[in-house]
Amino acid sequence: MASSATIDSHTPQAVGSKQWSLGRLARIVTMVFVAALFIFPIVGFVAMAFRDADAVDAGTGGFLGLGGVSWDNAVYSWGQIMGFGSGGGGIFLRWMGNSLLISVGGALIAVVAAIPAGYALSRLRFRFRRTILFATLLTMVMPNTVLVIPLFLEVNAIGAVGQLWPVAVIMGFFPFGVYLSYIHFMTTMPPELVEAARIDGLGEVAIFFQVATPISRQAIALVTFFAFVANWTNFFLPLALLTSNSQNKTISIGIQELIGASPLFNPTVAAGLDVKLYMPQLALATFISMLPLLAVFIGAQRFLMRGQTVGAVKG
Amino acid sequence: MKTSRNRKRIFVNGAGVALMAVTAIVLSACSGGTAAPAADKQTDSGGKLVIWVDPPRVPAAEAFKKANPDIETEVVQIDGTVGGKTVQQQFAQFDAAGSGWPDAIFFPSNDDIAWATGSQSNYAADLTDLLPDVISGYDPAVLSMCNIDDKIRCLRNDAAPDVFWYNAKFFKDNGYTVPTTWEEYATLGATIAKDHPGKISGFLGDAYAPDRYLWAANCPTNDRLSETEAHINLADPNCVRGKDVINTLVTGKAASTLGIFDADASKAGQDLVMSPGALWWGDYLFKTTWKLPAGEMQATAPLTWAGESKPSTGNEGGGLWGMSSHIKGKELTNAEKFMTFVATDPAWQVELTTGLPAYGPVQDDWIAKQSESKYFFDTEATFAAFKGAISDVPANHNYMLYNTGSVWTETVTPALVGGKSVDDAWKAFGDELNNQAKAQGYTVVDKR
């Protein structure tokens, strides 16, 4: 049964007619309306990063504050952010770099661990299969506030508190990714495929690399993307393991420090500081911390399109 | 049929996981232990120091580094959020692991001294015999919150007693006399609000409000009898007099329900005619944040309660330095040098710090430097009031494991903002204060 639904060069047709039916109109209107609801606050927030603190206070700037936007404001705010930190400032860039290191490292480890695990759990039969699934589920729903202490003790036992690499390794434990991979293989890889490969004489691990991996591009993209996002925004793990080393902190706990030094939220602390972190500065710092996530999303988009899963049933 | 299979699955899975859990428990029981009190052993790093400071105190540590290039010092900047739990979490981890504490720390919240001197952490070293010369330079009232069970466990960075602020220009123009007692202040506030609607005489919405009114009244909310006993009694006559002052202000529409740090406070602050308030209100709030016109505001000596002869006032803030009790030898000597420096050295306390030094001998130099700005109505009188107020702060007030200010902002502030009466707010405050104290392990008693 030859499949005609392989990767098309042009976009696949929407199911249904191409004319402007009521259904199509309703769909587009709904989606655009919701999109506007989402984008509206974001635009105002990003505009805030380009405004002046006094203007924000006075409430000038028109609709969403877009009237008060200027590049000079952003440059000034950036100067304030970069002035933060001991030893002359500049700790913000260091935070971004650290976050990048552990997010990428953790995502790589997560993919290497999760994709084979998901495949094995979904398509191979062995004892304890369900036990492992259950244990994975358990670790996903366990509140992590109390796990902080044993994790700290583990890392302390190897003398690596304050280092970045244990954080990346622990972040490589990504049960969410295992489930993503598991559900992906369960829904898109028929067992007949595995059987066919076995008949051809392939060993289990070979089957994984030669048969499962090529059709799991989307799963790999999803797991990489979500692992990266989860690592980038993870607050508790860096808080527990990296706080004692001011050079190794990540952006997620760094933003909390900026808030903690802001006259708006911790005035008695901010009183003695040279840098003044008001809303525009905080908004700019937060906006910059968002950008890598958006970049990774755009990069992953190409793998998240329809038709990317090559027809699994070959002729 | 599906359900019975499911039940069987759950049982098998549960058994499997239970097996894993038991294995893990056995493993961890062999390696770890219970959360025992911190190790009493002390270590010597050979001289290297690790200092934890919040952003505004980084210059202090840097100044120490500059003055002592022979001592290897690592300055770690920490999150300065007041009321944040980050430091406490970090120290709990260090206690569990038995290592990792900094040699000296500027506590981001003053309450931190409560757990740092508790027997489960015992981080803050007893400085009574280690730094006697430094300690003798402090007015006892300023160090009273560091005095835990007759041992001095911390050093005060800056003094922050409440003085009595008033708008001298407004008072002169309208012919009002400055009150000398708390009761006069309350009734005058109501009168001014009646004659000039909109003028306010106090802020009630921030976490320092109970310090301002209740600590000043010597009302027992933070009276530490021992590590496990607290004296809290809101029906005490001292507390009632504080409540009456607040009630008069609220019913007279003379008090703002905002907090002094709220974003909208600057608008309300333009209409402030008088209030008890910390000495740092002058520079930080009036001049820098609210941008009140120069030459108007003035501080004078704190108020006295009816029937008493000495003024009695609260204290808002004023940071604390602590030293590790887990060190010895060269490291200890260097840490002592650090503590002495940040508490007494003019390079920090006169040149760089924005608060009145708590250490007596350098106060005049600081005042001389700050007086150059000429912002107040009568600069000399204002600064004299600063110095004088230090000894007017009642001593029976310690930082506890619960935070009275947080309880206030969680109970009184929403109640007043929502229009409830002071009595309702007061009851909510009292109930929550008792609950929190008990939840922290204190036995609450009515009398000393």
Place this chain on the structure above:
Amino acid sequence: MTSGTLVRPSRSSGKPPGKPTGPALPHRRRGSLHRVEARGAWTLLSPYLLLLLVAGVIPIGYAIYTSLQRAATPLQPVGGFGGVQSFVTVFSDYRFFSTFANIFSVLVIWLPLMIIAIVGLALLVHASPGRFGNAMRFIYYVPGALAGVANFVLWVYLLNPAQSPIAGFWHAIGFDTIKAVTANPTNLPFILTGMLFLQGVGTWIVIVNGGLNGIPDEVLEAASIDGANAWHLAWHIKLPLIRPWIGYAALMNLAYGFQLFLEPYLLDQVASGALPDQVTPTQLGYAFAFSNYNFPAAAAMSIVLLVITLGIGLLIVFRSGLFGEEEK
């Protein structure tokens, strides 16, 4: 074939088959095949299992162990076995029930809204071809890039009637200051719903949409040839096929909602401390651990949360077929 001869898993392809396969194998042969399969499975699982042990099983085991201990207190400095004492501490704390009440009030409003929005928008995105669908999906995701502490600045902006783009709305319902908005306890579930919704919906749309993308086009084309319109397609074809994904979304969001910590913690900062410090059970657990030095109670609280989440979670798992259909 006896069970002694096993076909070793080999990495080179093209090896002649050792024995025939088929559905009607004798039991012993199936056993040996399964052994081969099992060994392959363990090999593939080994990196993950190592991580599961280090970052999952051991910490959870430690937590369970700790919950059965008795906390060291100033009156009784040595800990020891405490049995269910820590659980009693947790249940009898004056904040215990109110934290759960808070969680329920948030979940009841947020969770249905979330699932409906996720599934609905994912279906809409899937039905929208090419750049338009991708653009919409990207826009839905953008607020999710502000996860965690970064959310804080956005919400200070949104909740402050003086600066917010929806200032008109705030003034209309009678709030003039940010403190009035945030200190009011009845607003809390709605604000939290807003925070969780905006932050999470985009991510889950991507996931469920990914699941929809996995549906082979033949299935959809066949249905449309049979005369299904877009609505019929969505309701009768796509929806049943992504049941596991919906179950997964419901489960994970339920777990996240039960274990809410960061959002009330941020909101408390926004409100200048006007919110109680322990709004949610996890915050209470955190307070047990780091304010009261009562790690056993914190562990007990975590286990209580775990059991509840797991209980409801397993229900969702089995109803949505998340654990796979019946094994062959």
